Amino acid sequence: MMLEGWRWYGPDDPVSLDDVRQAGATDIVSALHQVPIGEAWTRKAVEERKNFIENGQPGRSKLTWSVVESIPIPDDVKRLGAKATKSIDAWIASLEAVAAAGIKIICYNFMPVVDWCRTDLEWELPNGARAMRFDQDRFAAFELHILKRPAAVQEYSPEQQARAKKLFDQMSQADIDYLVMVIASALPGSTTEPMTIPQFRGRLETYRDITPKILRQHLAEFLGRVAPVAEQLGVSLTLHPDDPPRPLFGLPRVASSAEDYQALFDAVPSKANGICLCTGSLGVRAENDLPAMAERFGPRIAFAHLRATKREADGLSFYESDHLDGDVDMVAVLKALLKENARRSADNQIVFRPDHGHRMLDDLAATKRTNPGYTAIGRLRGLAELRGAIRAIEHR
Numbered sequence: 001m002m003l004e005g006w007r008w009y010g011p012d013d014p015v016s017l018d019d020v021r022q023a024g025a026t027d028i029v030s031a032l033h034q035v036p037i038g039e040a041w042t043r044k045a046v047e048e049r050k051n052f053i054e055n056g057q058p059g060r061s062k063l064t065w066s067v068v069e070s071i072p073i074p075d076d077v078k079r080l081g082a083k084a085t086k087s088i089d090a091w092i093a094s095l096e097a098v099a100a101a102g103i104k105i106i107c108y109n110f111m112p113v114v115d116w117c118r119t120d121l122e123w124e125l126p127n128g129a130r131a132m133r134f135d136q137d138r139f140a141a142f143e144l145h146i147l148k149r150p151a152a153v154q155e156y157s158p159e160q161q162a163r164a165k166k167l168f169d170q171m172s173q174a175d176i177d178y179l180v181m182v183i184a185s186a187l188p189g190s191t192t193e194p195m196t197i198p199q200f201r202g203r204l205e206t207y208r209d210i211t212p213k214i215l216r217q218h219l220a221e222f223l224g225r226v227a228p229v230a231e232q233l234g235v236s237l238t239l240h241p242d243d244p245p246r247p248l249f250g251l252p253r254v255a256s257s258a259e260d261y262q263a264l265f266d267a268v269p270s271k272a273n274g275i276c277l278c279t280g281s282l283g284v285r286a287e288n289d290l291p292a293m294a295e296r297f298g299p300r301i302a303f304a305h306l307r308a309t310k311r312e313a314d315g316l317s318f319y320e321s322d323h324l325d326g327d328v329d330m331v332a333v334l335k336a337l338l339k340e341n342a343r344r345s346a347d348n349q350i351v352f353r354p355d356h357g358h359r360m361l362d363d364l365a366a367t368k369r370t371n372p373g374y375t376a377i378g379r380l381r382g383l384a385e386l387r388g389a390i391r392a393i394e395h396r
Contacts, residue, residue, distance in 0.1 A: 002341050002390070003027045004383060005067060005303075005353035007374060010034070010049070014369045015376045017053065017063060023380045024387065027066040027351050028053050029107075029303075037193060038074040040093035046101045066351050067303055068098050069107035070240075073222065078112045079206060081218030088225050095226060099233035105302045105351060106230070107276045109240040110219050112210070112251045113203045114183070116243035116281075121182055121372040122359070123319060129360035132373050134244060134284075136316040140164035141171070142179050143249065147200060151250055204249055212252035219254060220267040230272035236302035238276035239264070244318070245285045256285060258293050265300065274300040277337075280307035280355060283328040284318050291332035298340035302348075306330065306386055307355035320356045320373070323382035324389060334389055354382030 006025035008015065010033060020028070032041050032049060053065045071094045076084040098106060109115065119142070123133035140160055143152040145168040153161065171179075185194040195203065223237070230237050245256030254260055261275055275297050282288045294301065308326025309318045324330050341350045357378025363370050370376075 001349070001394070002304075002337060003066065003349050003351045004387065005029045005351045006379070006383075007069065007353055007355070008053075009371065009374070011052070013374075014371065015374070017057065018060065019376050020063065021061045023376070023383055025353070025383060026062070027064050029067040029069045029351070029353055030065060031068055031070055037072040038087050038090060040090040041071065041097045043097040043100050046097045046103075050101050050103070065101075065103055067105040067107060068103055069303075071095065071098070071106060071108060073108055073110060075112070075203070075206075077222050078110060078215065078218055079210060081221035082225065088222060091222075092226055092229055095229060095235060096233065099230075099235050104234055105236050105238060107238045107240055107303055109242075110215070110222075110255060111242055111253065112207055112215065113200075114248065114251075117248055118182060119179065125319075125358065127360075128364075129358040129378070130364070131320045131358050132356060133319040134317060136160075136314055137163045137167050138179065139183075141168040142183055144168070146176060146180060147197060147249075149201070149204065149249060155250070204251070207251055210252060212254055215252045216254045216260075216263065216267075219264065223264075223268040223270070223273055227268055227270035227272045231270050235272060236274050237272050238274045238301075238303045240276040240305075241278050241281040243278070243281040243284075245281055245288070256282075257288060258296065261293075261297060265297075271300075274302050276303045276305060277301050277333075278305035278307070278355070279328045279330065279333055280305060280309045280320065280326070283309050283326060284311065286311065286315065286327070290328045291336050294333050294336035294340070298336065301337065301340065301350060304337060304350060304352040305355040306333070306352050307382065320358070322358075323354060323385045330386075331389055331393070334386070335393055338390065338393060352386070354379045354386060357382050 004025045005027040006020045007029045032045055035041055050065050053063055074087040077087050118132045119135045119138040120133040122130045125131055140156055141164040143149050144164050184200050239255055242253040242256045247253050277294060279290050283290055308321045308323050308328055310321040310326050311318045337350055356373040357375050359370060359375045361377050363375040363377045
């Protein structure tokens with residue numbers, strides 16, 4: 001049976017480890033978020049966190065730290081590839097510290113400048129719950145009138161520009177500040193750092209000559225260094241897809257489709273080179289066939305984010321839907337993953353987790369602190385739905 005995971009941000013997470021236990025999850029997905037990007041994790045720090053998770057509450061139901069998400073990849077690796085020797089060496093040291101603690105799955109991403117991107121963190125659904133959303137017109141307003149990226153005007157039609165201008169003209173300063181915070185600041189789970197608008201422009205400029213081909217080559221060079229070490233240590237490296245899976249801010253994206261992943265596996269065939277199957281991210285792109293990807297890349301899937309997104313009428317905007325009710329055929333994905341998992345040994349089971357749950361019920365209380373997308377109750381619902389679907393599939 002696949003292992004039920006839960007992302008936990010450490011001792012300061014408003015969702016406690018007992019909350020995780022009560023949700024029924026057994027496997028923790030976590031990271032040392034306090035360590036600056038580019039600095040090597042120490043074995044002592046990893047062991048301390050592992051001991052806190054697994055032994056910090058004697059007598060409680062057992063939890064296992066099974067997945068590291070993420071060891072951030074510094075910006076210079078994306079821009080320079082193998083030439084970023086110091087940063088890659090530090091990443092390998094972190095990998096070795098994780099492996100020494102018996103953690104065998106590492107999730108990472110290779111998105112330049114920005115990590116996952118949304119325009120709304122509290123978009124109200126018809127039932128009163130709140131979801132995260134990417135609104136293409138709001139994004140265009142940010143690019144054209146707040147960030148003022150010079151080349152952006154060439155990438156939007158006159159109709160799109162008109163809608164963005166109308167929307168921007170209606171924004172208050174508070175609205176603008178909120179949009180900057182959401183897009184330019186590091187969201188929970190992000191592996192990039194908060195930026196001011198001038199800093200944002202400066203970072204984009206450093207990628208002016210980085211094409212998709214170059215970025216893909218730099219990713220292959222990075223994996224060329226780290227995959228042999230991971231393979232020797234028995235660690236699976238799972239690349240999270242771009243979110244959303246298309247170019248943003250004129251930046252290249254190289255993990256957005258089945259073709260992108262196949263090119264990466266062809267370039268670095270190591271068995272340690274794998275995919276984090278995020279059905280929500282990949283599902284935003286209509287041509288991505290998630291059940292087919294789950295079957296095609298099954299042997300390379302050690303970790304899965306099972307969430308759902310719903311594309312809107314323009315084909316570019318989307319929001320986080322209920323876990324079984326988005327555009328992806330989640331039941332078909334689960335069937336493919338369960339089929340793959342059944343072929344594996346007991347010590348090599350796929351770990352999955354619910355993701356980007358809605359803010360709902362008591363989590364809506366104004367006095368309650370929550371992380372966008374990582375509320376307790378919304379993910380509790382998502383995990384329960386996924387667990388029910390899995391039990392029904394296995395019962396047949």
